[in-house]
Amino acid sequence: MTSETNQPDGIAYDPTSPACLDDAVLEARNVTKTYVLDEIEVNALRGVDLQVCRGEMLAIMGPSGSGKSTLMHIVGLLDHPTTGTVTIDGVDVSNMDQNQLAAVRNKRIGFVFQSFNLLARTTAQSNVELPLIYAGLSGAERSRRARAALERVGLGNRLGHMPNQLSGGQQQRVAIARALVTEPSIVLADEPTGNLDSRSGVEVMAMLQELNAQGITVVVVTHDARIARHAQRVAHVRDGRIVLNECVEERIMADAEKITLDAEADEVAAASTVSVNRRVEL
Numbered sequence: 001m002t003s004e005t006n007q008p009d010g011i012a013y014d015p016t017s018p019a020c021l022d023d024a025v026l027e028a029r030n031v032t033k034t035y036v037l038d039e040i041e042v043n044a045l046r047g048v049d050l051q052v053c054r055g056e057m058l059a060i061m062g063p064s065g066s067g068k069s070t071l072m073h074i075v076g077l078l079d080h081p082t083t084g085t086v087t088i089d090g091v092d093v094s095n096m097d098q099n100q101l102a103a104v105r106n107k108r109i110g111f112v113f114q115s116f117n118l119l120a121r122t123t124a125q126s127n128v129e130l131p132l133i134y135a136g137l138s139g140a141e142r143s144r145r146a147r148a149a150l151e152r153v154g155l156g157n158r159l160g161h162m163p164n165q166l167s168g169g170q171q172q173r174v175a176i177a178r179a180l181v182t183e184p185s186i187v188l189a190d191e192p193t194g195n196l197d198s199r200s201g202v203e204v205m206a207m208l209q210e211l212n213a214q215g216i217t218v219v220v221v222t223h224d225a226r227i228a229r230h231a232q233r234v235a236h237v238r239d240g241r242i243v244l245n246e247c248v249e250e251r252i253m254a255d256a257e258k259i260t261l262d263a264e265a266d267e268v269a270a271a272s273t274v275s276v277n278r279r280v281e282l
């Protein structure tokens with residue numbers, strides 16, 4: 001596939017190449033991470049080079065234990081590499097202190113996790129307001145922005161619900177609203193569909209694709225090849241290394257999947273109505 005056929009307008013990204021045409025929004029250079037636990041060393045990352053291009057949707061795919069979450073935490077500035085550098089918008093963050101890192105993270109990066117990570121005894125709206133407290137906004141402004149973010153993910157009618165009063169898919173949408181409320185340029189999602197039924201998973205992928213279409217750079221970490229094919233590019237991770245960058249040939253669009261799933265559900269419903277009618281006739 002050539003870059004002309006797959007390159008959306010305005011995206012500085014050549015899908016046939018792992019290198020960005022413009023500045024990378026996010027870059028890891030020769031990153032290693034060694035965990036030491038009970039004097040045993042685990043080399044979770046063994047020299048990763050990764051560029052995430054402005055406006056792209058990238059999947060980082062690999063089996064369990066291959067280092068995906070470690071890589072996401074490092075490029076998301078939640079953890080430090082053992083060696084190597086991370087740059088965000090061209091700025092090397094290696095020498096930043098905790099406060100500076102938190103400021104960059106809060107301003108530029110939104111996180112979505114497999115287990116949603118919502119505060120349990122806190123309403124959807126308050127969960128979404130949380131990152132804005134650190135951003136130092138007034139109560140009224142926090143409330144306004146949180147409501148707008150929840151409306152954006154289709155939960156404008158669930159502002160006062162607690163997480164346990166919401167389905168898994170809805171909880172993940174609250175988490176996406178929380179990631180969006182600071183207006184980040186990058187969303188990092190670690191196995192965002194891992195705890196969801198397939199229908200809810202498709203809805204979450206539709207939302208991530210929609211955000212990407214609106215210009216947000218999206219990185220999805222997954223062990224699932226089908227989820228990865230919702231992205232434009234897949235970086236394959238094995239044993240702490242990126243072993244292949246692949247341009248997705250036939251990208252799965254989650255909106256189309258939703259239509260197919262709805263049609264299948266209608267067919268099942270129709271079939272069960274027929275069998276019920278038959279039973280009544282007998």
Ligand code: ADP
Nearest residue numbers: 035037042044063064065066067068069070071
């Ligand atoms: P993945 O997300 O691909 O499943 P991880 O990045 O979570 O992989 O883990 C990569 C490797 O690092 C695994 O062997 C894991 O056991 C190890 N690991 C991850 N986090 C820690 C930690 N905090 N302390 C020690 N070892 C860890």
Ligand code: MG
Nearest residue numbers: 068069070190
């Ligand atoms: Mg993981």
